[in-house]
Amino acid sequence: MAAIAAPTFSIKDFLAGEREKDLLRFSTAGSVDDGKSTLIGRLLYDTQSVYEDQVRSIQGKGTTAPGQIDFALLTDGLRAEREQGITIDVAYRYFSTARRKFIIADTPGHEQYTRNMATGASTADAAVVLIDAGKGVLVQSRRHAYIASLLRVRHVLVAVNKMDLIGYDETGFRAIERDFTLALNQIAEETGNPVEATFVPVSALVGDNIVHRSTAMDWYEGPSLLELLESLPPAEETRTAPFRFPVQRVLRPDHTFRGFAGQIASGTIHPGDKVTVLPSGRSAKVARIVTYDGDLAEAPAPLPVTLVFDLELDISRGDLIIAADSKAIVAKSVQASLVWMNQRPLERGRRYLLKHTSQIVPAFITAVEHRTNIATLAREAADTLEMNGIGVVAIQLLRPIAVDAYRDNRGTGAFILIDPETNSTVAAGMITAAGSAEQIGAPVDTWGRITPGEREARWGHRGAVLELSGPAELIDSVERSLFSIGVVSTRIETGDEAFLLHPGLMPIVTNLQVQSGLLALVVTSNEGSVLVARAEGHELTLDAANPGQAIAAIHRLLRETAIFIPSEKAGL
Amino acid sequence: MAAPATLTQASPPERKSVSPRLSHLQLLEAESIHILREVASEFERPVMLYSIGKDSSVMLRLAQKAFYPAPIPFPLLHIDTGFKFAEMLTFRDEMARSVGAELLVWRNEAAIAAGTNPIALDTKRCCGLLKTQALLDALRHYNFDAAFGGARRDEEKSRAKERIYSFRDSAGQWDPKNQRPELWNLYNARIHPGESIRVFPLSNWTEMDVWQYIHEEKIPVVDLYFAKERPMYIRGDALLPIEQTFVARLGEKPQLVKSRLRSLGCSPCTGAIRSDADSIPAIIAELVSFRSSERANRAIDHDQEGSMEIKKREGYF
Structure with a gap:
């Protein structure tokens, strides 16, 4: 039965208070026995963020003494986890105090630790690192701190746990503080x-210094862990950084409106501000900042807005709009820290898809500069990175993109790598340096003539002829759509004088191109209302009035005819 | 080509100032809008699962905001089990009309005609036919490659580990051990033909956030959420709506109880709660004082331990 709110409770005051609350995201990491789940369970329980039925469902279960609640059970979600008594994946938890709302990214410590910790840290403003007071600084804690630092999580709260087991001894706590500060x-x-x-001395099991300050440790005068979390500066202060706005979508509801929708990655924008569009380099002034709730006079990161400019510029998804008085690098190659996240190790020279802000660009890793041993912090020579490996690599991009260094901007300095065959996310990257088209990384050290297999592995397709006849504008769009996913194509106009004069020339030219692994577009422009596409005996007749569907159908045709290399042929 | 970008406004647009610090709701809204725009731009045929509940209402408002002043660029899909409350269906049709979105409704007609219900079968098999099977059939029929759902991670334990982009194989199934890592706000939208992605833009919202947002944004919700004298079968602690006659056990007679629904599902499997909360602030006040997770009165989640996880593996949202 629903309890009635206490008479002193004022819903008006409550809602006014809620409106003022901000949001802090933090990550935790730890293994089964260092008390991490207990700590989170305790935070949730002591802030009244656990529902009664959830507490009831775990009472009398678990491994704690009779009468005590095993808080760890509140956080073990999946069946497989309960069966095996381990945590498999990152879990997200939510709680709220009178001052702020919190999102915990709770990452397991034992299996695929690096991958999960990096995932949790990528969106975190703070990291809570656990150290078992009885065991001192172990590799696990160093690893978590390293990943938090690599992903630029600015605040690290070190919870020295199980203080009750060492008799709340200050000397033990200080020794850990000294060791870990050094690390x-x-x-x-x-x-x-x-x-x-x-550093905070705590006992998650008993509740010392988690939510409430402990009376068991007179020598510690600092705040509890929760008080610290409540007092950290809010989400990384990005609104004073230079303006960055990756375009997600062009909005054109009718002829009178053309706006560019995106989320402000950093900085603050006003109507009248001058901006530059990258990679084109063209400039314009902001005319309006449009939102559903009315135009804005000012918009800080990370608000989602739609910008309208004073001039007509050719802007599309993936372009980066920046403050005209700031500089981002338009890069054809980057150096980056990489966290490898896939069973299949990194392969140099293999084609990956790099997703950065709202765009995807084909890329290949030209060199592994070193691998970092997280336990010793030593840099080791390496040819590849395996699952959970961290290192620095050089990456070549098939098309230039506008980037910042990750240390300057988390939003425009981060990327993921996708394997185009399996579509898995294989790595997380943080740009450390970027170069223009001329700066090229170490050459690929393969000998001999380039084989068709090597071309296919890099380009993601084999040689073929694609005949297109229809409106020229639609054919241009098809060609561009192929170009944008990294297809290496040529374009031959059937109306070209050379082919009209020498009818036998066409097959000779296209054969050579196909043998070289190129996708030859043989194009006939006309004024018709359909686009006819032909490849390897298949023919499609497509409605030119619906360009999106026509382009999608042609991409499907190229997949179905295996001109785009299917995943079964991985690793040529 | 493109029309000129700027136009003279008949009247100057409203200027709204932004407070120096963004609230948690503004931050959650920002994250969700970013997700909605990414999906609309990266998939060929996205669809929004519209379940008529409060979470769907919030998701729909976020979609209006994400594409404003353009219309919502994807249709809404409602999986109708035939056991939804009548008020829900009226509300659904009005809502779709008022936001100008295309509404698709899909029913597993064969199973409905065969008299499928949670008492004749069990809730698990009933959900399997009327919800999961219907959903998979609809997605296949329309060839949708991405489907938005309003699920939140705070709802249920197995949801806490769900990705924002939840990858499903060509049978629509979820493999919790084989999900793609998800970092920053960079989502991997790549799929092979036949595969699909379920997208959860409200992943990081809590039940409290949803109600506060509905309050702040004045979003309409179904009347069933508000307390009223309603006829109910009283069975122990449970209040069962009388919408379907087969719910009644021998001799049970409905009684008027001041009650409301905390989450909207199918009438035979959604229990009401006793409540006096007849406005959104009153619902929020109730939530503050009230410590039971909202799915606790849904029969489907506690058929057996891990039941939600099992359903999701089979293709359920």
Whole structure:
């Protein structure tokens, strides 16, 4: 039965208070026995963020003494996890205090640790690192701190847990504080990202210094873990950084409106501000900042808005709009820290898809500069990175994109790599340096003549002829859509004088191109209302009035005829 | 080609100032709108699963915001089990009309005609036919490659580990051990033909956030959420709506109870709660004082331990 709110409770005051609350995201990591699940369970329970039926469902279960609640059970979600008594995947938890709302990215410590910790840290403003007071600083804690620093999680809260088991001994706590501060300094030096650490002695099981300050440790005068979380500065202050706006979508409801929808990655924008569009380099002024709730006079990161400019510019999804007085690099190659996340190791020279802000560009890794041993922080020579490996690599892009260094901008400095055959997300990347088209990484060290297999692996397709006849504008769009996913194509107009004079020339030219692995577009422009596409004996007649569907159908045709290399042929 | 980008406005647009610090609702809204725009831009045929509940209502408003002033660029799909409350269907049709979105309704007609219900079968098999099977059939029929759902991670334990882009194989199934890592706000939309992605733009919202947003944004919700004298079968602690006669056990007679629904599902499997909350602030006040997870009165989640996880593996949202 629903309880009645206490008479002193005022819904008006409550809602006014809620409106003021901000949001802090933090990650935790740890293994089964260092008390991480207990700590999270305790945070949820002591802030009244757990529902009664959830508590009832775990009472009398678990591994704690009779009468005590096994808080760990509140957080073990999946059946397989309960059966095996382990945590498999990142879990997200939510709780709220009178001052702010919190999102916890709770990452398991034992299996695929690096991949999960990096995932949790990527959106975190703070990291809670657990150290078992009885065991001191273990590799696990260093690893978590390293990943937090690599992903630029600025605040690290070190919870020295199980203080009750060492008799709340200050000397033990201080020794850990000393050891781990030393480790954090080394980590900051290696990653180049400063770490601000605060140490708190806690007992998650008993509840000391988690939510409420402990009375068992007079020598500690600092705040509890929750008080610290409540007092950290809110989500990384990005509104004062240079303006960055990746275009997600062009909105054109009718002829009178053309706006560019996106989420402000950093900075603040006003009507009248001058901006530059990259990679084209053209400039314009902001005429309006449009939202459903009315036009804005000012919009800070990370608001989603739609920008309208004073001039007509050719802007499309994936372009980066920046403050005209700032600089981003239009790069054809980048150097990046990489966290490898897939069973299949990194392959140099293999074609990956790099997703950066709202665009995808084909890319290949030209060199592994080194691999970092997280336990020792040593840089080791390496040819590849395996699952959970971290290193620095050089990447070549098939098309230039506008980027920032990750240390300057998390939004425009981060990317993921996707394997185009399996479509898996194989790596997370953080740009450390970027170069223009001329700066090329180490050459691929393969000998001999380039084989068709090598071309296919890099380009993602084999040689073929695609005949297109229809409106020229639609054919241009088809060609561009292929270009944008990295297809290496040529274009031959059937009306070209050379072919009219020498009818036998066409097959000779296209054969050579097909043998070289190119996709030869043989194009006949006309004024018709249909687009006819032909490849390897298949023919499609497509309605030119619906360009999106026509383009999609042609891409499907190229997949179905295996001109785009299917996944079964991986690893040529 | 393109029309000129700027136009003279008949009247100057409204200027709204933004407070120096963004609230948690503004931040959650920003994240959701970003997701909606990514999906609309990266998939060929997205669809929004519209279940008529409060979460769907919020999701729909976010979609209006994401594409404003353009219309919502994908249709809404409602999976109708035939056991939805009559008020829900009226509300659904009015809502779709008022936002100007295309509404598709799909029913597993064969199973409905065969008299499928949760008492003749069990809730698990009934959901399997009327919800999961219907959903998979609809997605296949229309060839949708991405489907938005309003599920939140705080709803249920197995949801806490769900991705924002949840990858489903060509049979629509979820493999919790084989999900793609999801970092920053970079979502991997790549799929092979036949595969699809379920997208959860409200992943990081809590039940409280949803109600507060409905309050702040004045979003319409179905009347069933508000307390009223309603006829109910009283069975122990449970209040069962009388919408379907087969719910009644021998000799049970409905009684008027001041009650409301906390989540909207199929009438035979959705229990009401006793409540006096007849406005959104009152619902929020109730939520503050009230510590039971909202799915606790849905029969489907506690058929057996891990039941939601099992359903999701089979293709359920």
